[in-house]
Amino acid sequence: SQTIHQWPATLVQPVGSPLSLECTVEGTSNPNLYWYRQAAGRGLQLLFYSVGIGQISSEVPQNLSASRPQDRQFILSSKKLLLSDSGFYLCAWSVRGPDTQYFGPGTRLTVL
Amino acid sequence: GIQVEQSPPDLILQEGANSTLRCNFSDSVNNLQWFHQNPWGQLINLFYIPSGTKQNGRLSATTVATERYSLLYISSSQTTDSGVYFCAVESTGGFKTIFGAGTRLFVKA
16 A cells, blocks of 8 residues: 655754755655645645656745655755745645545644 | 635534535636545545545535536534545646635534
8 A cells, every 4th residue: 555754743943944854655656746835724735746756846936945856755845944934744646647645644844 | 727715614513413515616627636634734535526426424525517616515523523624626737736725624522
């Protein structure tokens, strides 16, 4: 069966520090991968999606970036965090083509 | 881009009651999903339903794509149904998933 992992589960970082969040998927090949952010009490906003290694599409201009160094690994990064980067970051995967998305447990990021 | 509107924004039910949640979308979509987010933040997929009707236990969903809406029915609600219910659509251009703002449900014992 397929599983999706995210780490860390929680993170507190000072403004201006770098960020690296990792997401890995097990039990499937060539998945579509997604990064979302959820602000407190609000819906999810798609940040990045990837259809293959090295193929990243950005949906929202920001100081975040994403990379896919391996087929089932998706990384969210920032060189300098802003207060507005605080939120709940969720990674998701789906099979190719329109289909349901499966979400990881998320990372709660607080930028102070 | 596509607009997704969910109603009601908040809902309080007595345990055992039934409810209907609605999702309206402004353009044609490739797919539509319903999710439940539990109090710990985990998003659980309930239905993948670009059209038609599906049922899973006490939950069922109907999407009328030609009229651009979907309904989620919860029957005999339980306290464990509490949380936020999201509708999400994928544009026909592919890959971009748009989430509604959600319906926050609280079921009282």
